[in-house]
Amino acid sequence: MIKRYATAVGAGLAGIALLAGCGNGGSSSGTPSTETTSTEATPTSETTNERTAPDRVIVYQPGLIDTYLTVDDVPAWPGPDPSEFLQPNPPSGMSGTLTGPEAQVAYEAALDHPDALIEEGADPDNATAAFWGFEGIVLLLVVEPQW
Structure with missing residues (x-):
């Protein structure tokens, strides 16, 4: 049971780290990313x-x-x-x-x-x-x- 708990906690921490990495533009170096992304959708013909x-x-x-x-x-x-x-x-x-x-x-x-x-x-x-x-x-x- 301790092994399952440790595995679940480890997986959860890995997920948090992954999300944190995505939050700064995918950069894990701690330096802010200079990339800009637009969330505006390009209008389709429809x-x-x-x-x-x-x-x-x-x-x-x-x-x-x-x-x-x-x-x-x-x-x-x-x-x-x-x-x-x-x-x-x-x-x-x-x-x-x-x-x-x-x-x-x-x-x-x-x-x-x-x-x-x-x-x-x-x-x-x-x-x-x-x-x-x-x-x-x-x-x-x-x-x-x-x-």
């Missing part, structure tokens, strides 16, 4: 896309769906009245394009409601949880950014 909004989005309203949800259960649609920009999109449903500030507002709201955001070229009919409340009714609206 994070850049999240920070900027597209100038244009396509909004789809797939064929009508019967749902048990109410407007209190879903986020409010932030864009203009869908009847103002949606047009029939055969074989089912509707679609329309928003530009400028309206596109940016719709895109940013879809970032907060990821079920409603699809990648460019994806099938909007596969987005079955993109529900929004608008003027007392629940709508299925899918936002596709156009980069």
Whole structure:
């Protein structure tokens, strides 16, 4: 038992020494390291896309769906009245394009409601949880950014 305790204490001291060595830039000589490291992350294209909004989005309203949800259960649609920009999109449903500030507002709201955001070229009919409340009714609206 004493041997196990001594081994555990030795391993713990080795770990502390290792951490102490890392704390001064990996230098064990006691002299401060002149190396500088940056903890700032370089933005990737994915994070850049999240920070900027597209100038244009396509909004789809797939064929009508019967749902048990109410407007209190879903986020409010932030864009203009869908009847103002949606047009029939055969074989089912509707679609329309928003530009400028309206596109940016719709895109940013879809970032907060990821079920409603699809990648460019994806099938909007596969987005079955993109529900929004608008003027007392629940709508299925899918936002596709156009980069």
